[in-house]
Amino acid sequence: MRIFALGGYGKVGLPASRLLAQSDMVTEIAIAGRSLDRAERAAKGIGEKAIAVQADAADERKLTALMSGYDIIMNAAYDNLVLPSIRAAISNKAHYCDANVVVEEASQLSADAASAGISSIVATGVSPNISNLMGVYVARQLEEVEQLQLGRADIYNFQNGDELTPLQWLEEPQQSLAALRGFRQFIIWVLGVIQKNGLRTVRSFNDGRWVEADAFGTGMDVPLTDGSTMTLYPYSVGDPLFPSIPSDLSIASPVEIMFSPFPHQLNDLLREYSLRVAEGNMDPEKATNSFFDTVESDPPRWLAFTDDFPPIPKMWLRAVGRTKGRPARCSCWLTAHMWNVGGYFLTSVALAAAVSIILRGEIRERGVIAAETAFEPLPFFDEVVSLIPDPPPEGKLIDKSFEWLE
Ligand SMILES: NC(=O)c1ccc[n+]([C@@H]2O[C@H](COP(=O)([O-])OP(=O)(O)OC[C@H]3O[C@@H](n4cnc5c(N)ncnc54)[C@H](OP(=O)(O)O)[C@@H]3O)[C@@H](O)[C@H]2O)c1
Known part of the structure; x- marks a missing residue:
């Protein structure tokens, strides 16, 4: 293939x-982008199955010609290239897969994709896709779902794809400070979303009824990777940043709750600035500058870890609702090992898993399909685990818990 x-x-x-390229199914992989030099270096590193192709997806006619004869187009470029790439795939009757977040517009090409006999699976990756499939999984454990809640503690350096993990990075103050600076853009970005959308409440079951709880102010009982729970304090509670939680599986719209992988005192400092932004008293850039100025004034104080730092999952999904007439909640979370597998890499693994499943002919549906609809949660997670070079112990991507609420 x-x-x-x-x-x-x-x-x-x-x-x-x-x-x-490691799969026996794959006979050739064309590494394409606008830089032939970078494509050649990458192809050389991958090995003999890889060839370098210079391609600018902005030129759809040329792209369509270049893609001729391929079985699948894996699009790992940007959102603006999704539609031209799907159209090129349709013209070539090649399947298609991406990790972008262009779902609605792509769906408008569904009838054409179906007529061409191809499966075009959009929005794979960690978030969306793995997050969405975790949402589907917990929602199925309840008969009625009040709300789906996504909690995450990951934070990215957009330039190099690094992720700040709770314990690996923040060990020595000066080194920690240097690492932290790489996450500036991420912090500005999340604070910008808070400025635009404000903070939201979450649905919770208290004193015999469903109420809207202020998770930002009072903290939230969240699952830890060892299966226990603990009250943690988010620095944002809002609408999902990406279409990363299925919106059609619960009564109340889904909510995304951001926790930081920072030591407690640093997390509290970030929350303070986040609140100022939410209240309209500071803009995101100024809040981020002040956050960094404060940390730089006394790194040992702000960056030191205490021994009781909890094993927080980088991502968890929870469905709250009812089953057998009783209020209940089901949570699932990425296992502790997944902190060792960076989020960017996990996106690559999820994309490769999706391509493998399509190439094996296991997707019968034709047209443009969102990943969460195309794949079954647990088999997809198994596929992901099978591709991770250092797989999690017991082969588990997620753990789960089910709790009655009264
Ligand atoms: N779903 C998820 O969980 C998830 C997670 C992370 C990232 N993503 C998405 O994944 C996508 C890729 O992100 P990334 O961080 O890997 O970006 P990146 O490192 O900048 O890579 C983008 C690639 O696309 C190529 N490209 C850009 N414009 C092109 C064009 N006009 N024609 C041909 N090739 C082009 C780039 O090469 P040249 O510029 O040299 O052409 C480069 O090889 C983004 O859309 C991002 O939002 C999704």
């Missing part, structure tokens, strides 16, 4: 291409 990897030397594309 032949794969055309658009953006195949990017942060998401290169690891995905490497994983796919």
Whole structure:
């Protein structure tokens, strides 16, 4: 089978291409992007199945010609290239898969994709896709779902794809400070979302009824990776940043709750600035500058860890609702091991898993399909685990708990 990897030397594309090249099913993988030099270096690193192709997806006619003869187009480039790439895939009757967040517009090409006999699966990756499938999984454990809640503690350096994990990075204050600076854009971005959308409440069952709880102010009882729970304090509670929680599976719209992987005192400082932004008293850039100024004034104080730092999951999903007439909640979370598997890499793995499943002919549906509809949660998680070079113990991507609320 032949794969055309658009953006195949990017942060998401290169690891995905490497994983796919290891599969016996794959005979050729074209590493494509605007830079022939980068494509050639990447192809050389991958090995003999890889070839370098210079391609600018903005030129749809040329792109369509270049993709001729491939079995699947894996698009690891940007959102603006989704529609031209799907159209090129349709013209070539090649399947298609991406990790972007262009679902609605892409769906308008569904009838054409179905007529061409192709499966075009959009929005794979960690979030959306793995987060969505975790949402589908917990929602299915209850008969009626009041709300789906996504909690996350990951934080990214957009430039290099690094992720700040709770314990790996923040060990020595000066080193920690240098690491922290790489996450500035992420913090500005989340504070910008708070400025735009404000903070939201979450649905909770208290004193025999469903209420709207202020998780930002009072904290939230969240699952830890060891299966226990603990009250943690988010620095944002809002609408999902990406379409990363299925919106159609619960009565109340889904909510995304951001926790930080920071030591307690640093998390509290971030929350303080986050609140000022939410109240309209500071803009995101100024709040982020002040946050960093404060940390830089006394790194040992702000960056030191205490021994009781909890094993928080980087991502968890919870459905709250009712089953057998009783209020209940079901939570699932990425296992502790998944902190060792960076989020960007996990996106590459999820993309490669999706391509593998399509190439094996296991997706019968034709048209443009969102990943959460195309895949079954647990088999998809197994596929992901099978591709992780250092797989989690017991082969589990997620753990779960079910609790009655009264
Ligand atoms: N679903 C998830 O969980 C998730 C997580 C992370 C990222 N993502 C998404 O994944 C996508 C890739 O992110 P990334 O961080 O890997 O970006 P990146 O490192 O910048 O890689 C993008 C790749 O696309 C290529 N590209 C860009 N414009 C192109 C064009 N006009 N024609 C051909 N190739 C082009 C780039 O090469 P040239 O610029 O040299 O052409 C590069 O190889 C983004 O849309 C991002 O939002 C999704």
